[in-house]
Amino acid sequence: MADLTVSRHFVQAALSGAERRGFDTQAMLREAGISPELLRIDMARVSSAQYSRLMQVIWTVMEDEFMGLGPRQGKPGTFATMCALVIGCPNLEAVYERAHQFSMLFDPALAMRLEEEGDEARLVAVIGGETHDPMHFLQESLLVIWYRLGSWLIGQPVELNSAAFAYPTPPHADEYRHIFHCPLSFDAPETELRFDRRFLSAPVIRDLSEMHQFLKTSPADLLSRPDESNTWTGKIRALIGRDFSRALPDFEWIAAELYTSPQTLRRRLKQENTSFQEIKDLLRRDLAIYYLGRPELPINDIAHRVGFTEPSTFHRAFKKWTGVTPGAYREGDRGETV
Structure with missing residues (x-):
């Protein structure tokens, strides 16, 4: 039935690395069931199913989970390996600590660092090296994937207190309201998410068989189809x-x-x-x-x-x-x- 829709901006942003590296992005769009002509409409939107398929196409064709936007290649299977390492964690705090440790094994690093500050926890983007991410899509994807992965593992949405971005307000900023459901700020010192630290003690409720099923469509579905059932x-x-x-x-x-x-x-x-x-x-x-x-x-x-x-x-x-x-x-x- 009817799906949530995704802005044309995020379609173009996801393809920007492939375009820079000379891949046939029109073929990628068609394989995902998206008409390239549709993107000539400034305010066009695609279904979340189409967008999820596009992300899978990009990762498969480019053999890069960072979509040509990062300081290095993210070899296929990197995200799945991280998931296999965190599924055995007792709670959300351990999940984020272990995911950070895994991500820091690669150089340059692309990760989220967990910090605690009073009653709040912070997930801060850690991006080393030179990126090719003029639309900031890579760091936004990092935020969304880590945040929604954590929420899925504990079986409830982590209620965000705020989301901050270390770059100026983009033209499509209104879209962020429906992604993060919290107050937003731009031109911030760091790109980060803040939430009540009580969520860190929430137990991981998923098991290995659920994770195997989850990985069939993730992280693509994490970007395109948020679980809003508890919002x-x-x-x-x-x-x-x-x-x-x-x-x-x-x-x-x-x-x-x-x-x-x-x-x-x-x-x-x-x-x-x-x-x-x-x-x-x-x-x-x-x-x-x-x-x-x-x-x-x-x-x-x-x-x-x-x-x-x-x-x-x-x-x-x-x-x-x-x-x-x-x-x-x-x-x-x-x-x-x-």
């Missing part, structure tokens, strides 16, 4: 569902279903850098993009399916989301000139 945003998305052709539940009903008050829920969503209206809008956007990929569906029918009584209103909303009309977006997705 307030994810819980609300699940309660709203995918059927926008009927009346949606109101905020008070949602709050009651989540055993909280509307005031508390609003505060929780603010902490996750979003709102009830934005959750509904982004669900509509992702659903519309999914339906536009099904050529048998007329655009007016799609408008109804995503909750618009007037096609003209849907056209305006979709253009606000993507910068183009639904028809132009569909043409780009088909690989036709846009």
Whole structure:
């Protein structure tokens, strides 16, 4: 069914190393089921399934888990070996310590360093040598993969207090709100994630058989398909569902279903850098993009399916989301000139 979507920026960023080294990036896109023509639309998005497949294609073709962006090659199997080493750890603190020790065996290093500061823990990016990462995708991937791997191992999302980046605010900074669900800062001294140190004592609940299954699609899925089931945003998305052709539940009903008050829920969503209206809008956007990929569906029918009584209103909303009309977006997705 409909997937979360990923911004065109992250598609181009993931391919930037391959492009610099002369690989056929258009062939990589097509192998992942993404039309190269679609990327001519500035605000285009791809499904998380397509993005996950693209990451796997890049790693396989380049034989480099650092995608040509790092100071050295990340040979295939590096991430899987790290996972095999941390699966036996007793808790999250031991996971991050052991993962750091493993990563520091390679020179130059690409790792996250765990530090404790009062009631907070910090995961700080450690990147040695000369990188070729003008879009900062490598260090962002490092943050996301280590953070989501830790959350998966302990079976709950580590609630972030803040995320900081040691570079200026990029044009796509708004996307970070939906990746990290916490306050963001740029031009910081270090690239880091901060969270309550109590998470460090959370036990690892996964076993080796689960890890083998997990590694079939990771770390690609860690980048493209976050497990939001335990975030307030994810819980609300699940309660709203995918059927926008009927009346949606109101905020008070949602709050009651989540055993909280509307005031508390609003505060929780603010902490996750979003709102009830934005959750509904982004669900509509992702659903519309999914339906536009099904050529048998007329655009007016799609408008109804995503909750618009007037096609003209849907056209305006979709253009606000993507910068183009639904028809132009569909043409780009088909690989036709846009």
